[in-house]
Amino acid sequence: MKDLTTVSPSRFHAFQNLERIDTTDAFVGRLQIDEADQRERRQARELVAGVTRWQRRLDFLLSEFYNGDFEDMELRLQVILRLGLYEILYQDTPPHAAVDQYVELAKEVIRPGAGGLTNGILRAILRKKDALPQPRTGDTAEDLAIRHSHPTWMVRRWLDRFGDIDTAALLTWNNQRPMFGLRVNTAKTTVEDVTAWLDENEVAWTPSPYLKDVVRVQRLQPIIHGSLLDEGKVAIQDESASLIVRCLDPQPGETIFDLCSAPGGKTIYAAQRMHGEGRIIAFDIHEGRLGLVKEAAETHGFGDLIWRQPADARDLPGRDDLPTADRVLLDAPCSGLGVLSKRADLRWQRKESDLEELTQLQAELLDAAADLVRPGGVLVYSTCTIEPEENEAQVDRFLAEHEDFELESVEGLIADELVTSDGAFASLPHRDAIDGAYCARLRRVEG
Numbered sequence: 001m002k003d004l005t006t007v008s009p010s011r012f013h014a015f016q017n018l019e020r021i022d023t024t025d026a027f028v029g030r031l032q033i034d035e036a037d038q039r040e041r042r043q044a045r046e047l048v049a050g051v052t053r054w055q056r057r058l059d060f061l062l063s064e065f066y067n068g069d070f071e072d073m074e075l076r077l078q079v080i081l082r083l084g085l086y087e088i089l090y091q092d093t094p095p096h097a098a099v100d101q102y103v104e105l106a107k108e109v110i111r112p113g114a115g116g117l118t119n120g121i122l123r124a125i126l127r128k129k130d131a132l133p134q135p136r137t138g139d140t141a142e143d144l145a146i147r148h149s150h151p152t153w154m155v156r157r158w159l160d161r162f163g164d165i166d167t168a169a170l171l172t173w174n175n176q177r178p179m180f181g182l183r184v185n186t187a188k189t190t191v192e193d194v195t196a197w198l199d200e201n202e203v204a205w206t207p208s209p210y211l212k213d214v215v216r217v218q219r220l221q222p223i224i225h226g227s228l229l230d231e232g233k234v235a236i237q238d239e240s241a242s243l244i245v246r247c248l249d250p251q252p253g254e255t256i257f258d259l260c261s262a263p264g265g266k267t268i269y270a271a272q273r274m275h276g277e278g279r280i281i282a283f284d285i286h287e288g289r290l291g292l293v294k295e296a297a298e299t300h301g302f303g304d305l306i307w308r309q310p311a312d313a314r315d316l317p318g319r320d321d322l323p324t325a326d327r328v329l330l331d332a333p334c335s336g337l338g339v340l341s342k343r344a345d346l347r348w349q350r351k352e353s354d355l356e357e358l359t360q361l362q363a364e365l366l367d368a369a370a371d372l373v374r375p376g377g378v379l380v381y382s383t384c385t386i387e388p389e390e391n392e393a394q395v396d397r398f399l400a401e402h403e404d405f406e407l408e409s410v411e412g413l414i415a416d417e418l419v420t421s422d423g424a425f426a427s428l429p430h431r432d433a434i435d436g437a438y439c440a441r442l443r444r445v446e447g
C-alpha cells in the first residue's frame with residue numbers, strides 16, 4: 001500500500017477494491033483488505049457494499065452536478081466521487097470531513113488537480129443535500145429504479161405484479177442493512193447458550209418469529225471472529241432457507257437425496273432434523289463446492305450421515321441402480337432475486353435474459369428428480385427467488401406433465417402466514433422480513 005498519511009486505511013482499501021471490481025469483475029464478497037485493524041476492515045467492507053448497492057443513484061446525482069459526461073470520466077475519479085457521495089448521503093461521518101478525505105485521496109492517487117474537481121462536485125452536492133434532484137425521465141419504472149438504485153427491468157416486473165407501494169417497499173428492503181439468521185445446532189448446544197454468548201459479546205439479537213432454533217442478528221463480525229462457527233454450534237442461514245428444510249421434514253432413519261447441495265446449508269439442517277440417523281446423499285455439479293459440504297458436515301458433527309457425490313443431477317451416474325429416496329430436495333439454481341439485500345452486486349450481474357436459461361435448467365432438473373423419489377415419497381422443489389416463472393409456474397408445468405405427483409400443502413410444517421393458497425411456501429422480503437424464497441412439496445402417489 002502506498003504511504004498515505006492523511007487518508008484513512010478503510011477509505012483507501014475501499015477505493016482499491018472498487019477499482020479492482022470495476023476493472024476485473026472481481027466479486028464484492030471477496031475483498032482484498034490487507035489491514036490488521038478489524039474496524040478499518042469492517043468500514044472498508046461497508047463502503048464497498050454500500051457504493052455497489054447505490055451506484056446507479058450515486059451516478060445519477062454525480063452526473064447532475066458534473067459539467068462533462070460522467071460516464072466518460074476516468075474510473076479512479078468516478079470511484080472516489082462515488083465513495084465521497086455515498087458517505088455524505090448514507091453514513092454518519094461529518095460530511096465536510098468525508099469530503100476532505102476524498103479530496104486528499106484524489107490528489108494522492110490521481111494528480112493534484114483531481115482534488116479540486118472532487119472538492120467542487122462533492123461540496124456542490126452537499127449544499128443541495130436537502131433538495132437533491134430527482135430523476136424525471138417520464139417513465140415511472142425508470143425513475144423508481146434510479147431512485148432506489150436497481151436495474152429498470154427488475155422494477156418493471158415488480159411494478160406489474162406488486163403495484164407502486166409494495167414495489168417501493170421491496171426496493172427499500174433490498175437497500176437496507178440486512179439481518180442474518182443464526183441457526184443453532186441443537187446437537188451441540190442450546191439456544192440459551194448461544195444467546196448468552198451473544199449477550200456477553202454485546203451482539204444484539206432477536207428471536208425468529210418463525211423458528212425456535214434461529215435468532216436474528218445484524219452484526220456478523222463478532223460471530224465470524226468468535227468460536228461458535230468453528231465449533232459448529234451455529235450456522236449463518238437465512239430463516240427462509242431453514243423453512244425449506246422444515247417443509248422437506250426429513251425424518252430419522254430416512255434416505256434423502258439433496259440434488260443441488262453445495263455449500264450445504266440445507267443439508268446440514270436436514271441432518272440435524274434427522275438427529276444424526278439415516279443417510280443424506282449430497283450431490284452437486286461443482287466438485288469444489290462439495291468440499292464445503294464436507295467441511296460443514298464435519299464441523300457440525302454429521303460427517304457419517306452425509307455422503308457426497310459430484311454429479312450433474314440431470315444425469316446421475318448409475319441412476320438406474322440407485323435406490324429411490326424417501327425424500328428428494330431440489331434446491332435449484334435460480335436468479336436469486338429474493339436475496340438482493342444480502343448480495344450487493346447481484347442486482348447488477350443478473351440480466352432478464354438469464355431467466356429463460358434458468359427456467360429451462362430448473363425444468364430439466366425437476367423432471368430428472370421425479371424418478372428418484374420412491375412411490376409415496378416427497379420431492380421438495382425450492383428457490384431463493386420471487387419470480388413466478390421460476391416458482392409456481394415451474395411447479396404447475398411439472399404437475400401437468402407428471403400425473404404420479406400431487407402438490408401437498410406445507411400447512412402445519414411452517415407458520416400459516418407463509419403458506420400460499422396453493423399450499424406452497426413463499427416469502428416476500430418486504431412483507432415477511434426474511435429473504436424471498438419459495439418451495440413446493442410434491443408427493444409421489446403410491447401404486
Ligand SMILES: C[S@@+](CC[C@H](N)C(=O)[O-])C[C@H]1O[C@@H](n2cnc3c(N)ncnc32)[C@H](O)[C@@H]1O
Nearest residue numbers: 260261262263264265266284285312313331333
Ligand atoms: C441454490 S445453490 C444450492 C444451495 C444449497 N442447497 C444450500 O442450501 O447451501 C444451487 C447449487 O446447484 C448447483 N448446480 C447447478 N447446476 C447443477 C446440476 N445440473 N446438477 C447438480 N447441481 C447443480 C450449483 O453448483 C449450486 O451449488
